[in-house]
Amino acid sequence: MAVVGYTLISILLILVQTAFLPQIPMRPLFDLLVVQVVFTALSLPGVKGGVVILMTGVLADGLSGSPFGLYITSYFWLFFSIQIAIQILHVYSRSLIYLAILAGIFIENFVALLTLSVSGANTDTLLWAVERGGVQLLWGGILGPCVYTILVEGIRCARVGLQGTVRHLKGGEGV
Amino acid sequence: MFSRRMVLVVAVLVLLLLNIAALTVSSSRPDSAGGAAKIALHMTAPFQKGISVSLGWVRSLWNGYFKLVSTAEENGHLRLEVSRLREQLNGYHELKRLNGRMRSLLTFKEAKALNMVAAEVTGTDASPWYRTLIIDKGTDHGVAKGQPVVVPDGIVGQVIEASSRYAKVLLITDRNSAVDVLVQDTRARGVLQGGGAGECQFAYANRNDTIVVGQRIVSSGLDGVFPKGFLIGTVSDVNKGVSGIFQKVGVTPSVTFEKLEEVLVVMTPKAGS
Numbered sequence: 469m470a471v472v473g474y475t476l477i478s479i480l481l482i483l484v485q486t487a488f489l490p491q492i493p494m495r496p497l498f499d500l501l502v503v504q505v506v507f508t509a510l511s512l513p514g515v516k517g518g519v520v521i522l523m524t525g526v527l528a529d530g531l532s533g534s535p536f537g538l539y540i541t542s543y544f545w546l547f548f549s550i551q552i553a554i555q556i557l558h559v560y561s562r563s564l565i566y567l568a569i570l571a572g573i574f575i576e577n578f579v580a581l582l583t584l585s586v587s588g589a590n591t592d593t594l595l596w597a598v599e600r601g602g603v604q605l606l607w608g609g610i611l612g613p614c615v616y617t618i619l620v621e622g623i624r625c626a627r628v629g630l631q632g633t634v635r636h637l638k639g640g641e642g643v
Numbered sequence: 644m645f646s647r648r649m650v651l652v653v654a655v656l657v658l659l660l661l662n663i664a665a666l667t668v669s670s671s672r673p674d675s676a677g678g679a680a681k682i683a684l685h686m687t688a689p690f691q692k693g694i695s696v697s698l699g700w701v702r703s704l705w706n707g708y709f710k711l712v713s714t715a716e717e718n719g720h721l722r723l724e725v726s727r728l729r730e731q732l733n734g735y736h737e738l739k740r741l742n743g744r745m746r747s748l749l750t751f752k753e754a755k756a757l758n759m760v761a762a763e764v765t766g767t768d769a770s771p772w773y774r775t776l777i778i779d780k781g782t783d784h785g786v787a788k789g790q791p792v793v794v795p796d797g798i799v800g801q802v803i804e805a806s807s808r809y810a811k812v813l814l815i816t817d818r819n820s821a822v823d824v825l826v827q828d829t830r831a832r833g834v835l836q837g838g839g840a841g842e843c844q845f846a847y848a849n850r851n852d853t854i855v856v857g858q859r860i861v862s863s864g865l866d867g868v869f870p871k872g873f874l875i876g877t878v879s880d881v882n883k884g885v886s887g888i889f890q891k892v893g894v895t896p897s898v899t900f901e902k903l904e905e906v907l908v909v910m911t912p913k914a915g916s
Binding site: 479482483485486487488490491495496499526527528529530531532533534535536537538541544545548579580582583584586587589592593596597600604 | 655659662663665666667669670671679680681682683684686687690691692694695698699765766767768769770771772773774775777803811813814817818819838840901
């Protein structure tokens with residue numbers, strides 16, 4: 469159930485990035501799914517979280533024109549790094565979330581640069597990609613924690629609503 | 644013999660190397676997603692279409708109803724009546740604009756005498772490094788991989804993936820895109836490559852060819868994908884440099900990709916015709 473719920477959040481964020489924002493019109497300032505990966509890594513660790521990350525990566529890669537694996541790679545290594553960081557540092561704080569979001573954007577841009585250079589991109593394109601990465605890091609640093617908070621609060625509200633509905637239905641059964 | 648931590652570290656390193664190798668292989672192919680793209684299109688494209696349709700409705704409501712309410716200082720009955728009429732009128736305006744766009748597409752389609760299918764743009768690529776679009780026509784409508792996508796303003800790109808009802812289009816501005824082109828006036832030939840950042844480069848333009856800013860670039864039809872004579876853009880920048888056999892030519896695409904709403908998929912490309 470949790471896997472389905474978290475995957476639905478990923479789909480929702482994908483829709484925001486690919487259909488909602490372009491209608492405004494606006495391009496995503498940074499990848500919102502990075503925040504979702506951080507959120508999943510912290511709240512749904514282990515195999516379940518891994519499955520969500522895989523699904524998210526496959527969907528993002530499938531919809532994008534990027535080489536297949538760019539998003540799976542970025543999300544997997546971010547997820548893995550956060551798991552290791554939690555185990556080694558035994559920390560679960562706001563600063564870890566902040567750093568994880570920035571690390572996620574960095575990893576994604578690093579992988580993108582790798583794929584661009586492997587596919588023979590010229591220096592101008594690589595410089596442009598580095599510049600884009602810097603801009604994304606900046607926006608991620610400013611808006612990332614806000615998106616994370618919205619995500620957490622949204623899920624908390626949805627959970628409360630769902631529990632209320634279930635309780636109501638169970639109460640109804642008894643009558 | 645080996646500690647558990649050592650094995651774990653080696654396993655992670657092996658995984659990392661395998662990952663890099665797989666990514667390197669897929670980087671050489673823009674359509675490397677294969678089945679995953681179809682799954683992703685099936686799972687998200689209908690919702691993308693829903694969002695774009697809903698947002699269009701909200702936008703028309705916003706333009707028609709709310710603006711009216713905020714500006715009018717009339718009595719309630721008249722305001723309601725005017726609001727209803729304005730909303731209706733706005734709907735007509737939207738229809739008129741849609742009709743205009745469709746008529747332009749139809750005129751273009753008839754003028755080109757090619758078998759084309761009109762499609763609506765439902766989504767765009769979220770990544771800043773690659774340029775693709777999602778359209779609401781797929782294999783059920785005859786759309787297939789490799790078919791060119793155009794609008795009256797010029798060439799948009801080509802289909803790189805198609806599910807039953809949706810397809811993914813690689814834009815000419817994507818760095819994996821290449822179109823065989825001609826300078827319309829001088830017939831100087833080259834290959835138009837996407838730059839990634841929204842601009843294009845006219846590659847392999849011979850230094851001896853006379854190319855000046857403002858000249859129109861059209862498809863040559865020799866690549867076997869894009870029909871001959873379709874407008875692509877205009878020359879924006881020419882740099883002959885001091886050495887080399889080619890000159891650097893920048894091209895501004897004639898299509899405004901950010902504002903695309905409808906496109907035409909060419910079903911039977913007549914390359915070279």
